[in-house]
Amino acid sequence: MENSFKNFEKTIKKKHRFNFTPKYKEEFKTSVNETLFIGIAEKTMEKLDWDIVYKDNSNIEAKRKETGWINERWTEYITASYKNGTVLVKSESLGNEIWDAGKNSKRVKLFIYAYQETLKTFDQHTLNELENDIEKKNNWDHYIIPETLPKPIPTKKPNITIPIVGGLCLSLILGFILAFISIKGLYILVLFDFLVATAIAFVMKYLIKISNYTDFSKLKYLLGLMIILIYILNQYFQYELILQGNNLERIGFLNFLQIRFTQGFTVNKINVGWIGWIISWVIQLGLTGIFLYLKIVAVLTNYIIERVPIEVIDFAFYHVVKEKSEEEIRSELAKKGWSDIKNQDEVLEAIGGMQNALELNRIK
Template identity: 70%
Template structure:
């Protein structure tokens, strides 16, 4: 995550949520169309260091990783939906917690801030170029159709003799051990 977003994250007031799957939702307006929204939102998610998991014409989803006890795991899923210049941003906890301690509200407000700051970096000409690039990418204009496809990986036929012999030997050893002890 970039420094300016980390600094802003510390100033966000938390709104706690209690539920079996805590969530927080907020809406805001944007002056751009859905193609530009998805492209700018994708760049904002990238700047925040979240994992982009899904996008289509009107929705974009990202998951945020948090440090767990043993390893990193996804802690929240953030969804932004475009509908007639209104953006609905929702964050939902992925763990088995009942109280989110205000994390979901922080993620929503942070995404809105990151989106607006990323949008400010583009002028009108750059937005038009971004829209053309996004449409070209969505229409697969640069895709080259391959002449041949790779051969599928050959799978081995299962060999049942090894598990049968192993099971037979294990049961004989266990049987003799129980007989010896009794």
């Protein structure tokens, strides 16, 4: 961040906000049109060392990063929206805090000041140049169509059998590990749900690459089945481990569950009855599902993008910007050596993957 902005930041009178997600917003007027506003706001956020995660014709969004004791973390999500010469700037806390200590108001007021200072560096001539440059960039007028494109990377025919077999094997392993940890009294809710989701995403990353299977509409059913299976196997393996560890006679798995319901679920030495088991299982399934969804979407998106050379994605997206139809885009790809329908499908999927990656960056 530039020193002038650092000095101004120190003078800002903070306004504290209390909420489950503290926010602060403020409006100001600007004399430029929306195209110029986005361009100048982008330069402003870059000067403030904020990471821009999204922009369109009238909105721009960024995340502010802060260095902690161990690593960097996102602290605020800042948005600026333009409408008829009025700009609404909002900063929202990221994390679990309910008191922002005035940080959101600092971000908003700092952006407004930095934007106005950045605007002062332009005269009418340079504003016209900036607007023309932005329009050319948005229309990809600077793009030079290459004479040749990299050849398609050989990929296997998509095969869902590999993810299914691998997923079932992983479910058995994770179910046993969770059972062993639970028997030892080491299971921690949320933490191990996160770890289970991480393990599934890590293994599925390689299964997806090996199988070249990217149909998320079918994969999500497999992942849901895996989560349910893991926690059922967790209970079953606990049953087996308890029997073997205590040299007990087999009473049947269903009878084991019935006994658990009868004894109830204990939290901090308080027995909350059978409903406690139901609630804990719902929480386990729900949290693991949420964690896994976010991770697997990122894994799938990265693979879909990585298997197509970036030059080819840019070439196809250029024709999308120029409002070419799908048939016309396929025809242009074929002229450059991408005549196989499967390869063309992968290019179109990669364009969709780029959009998904953009949305993932916007997650708060």
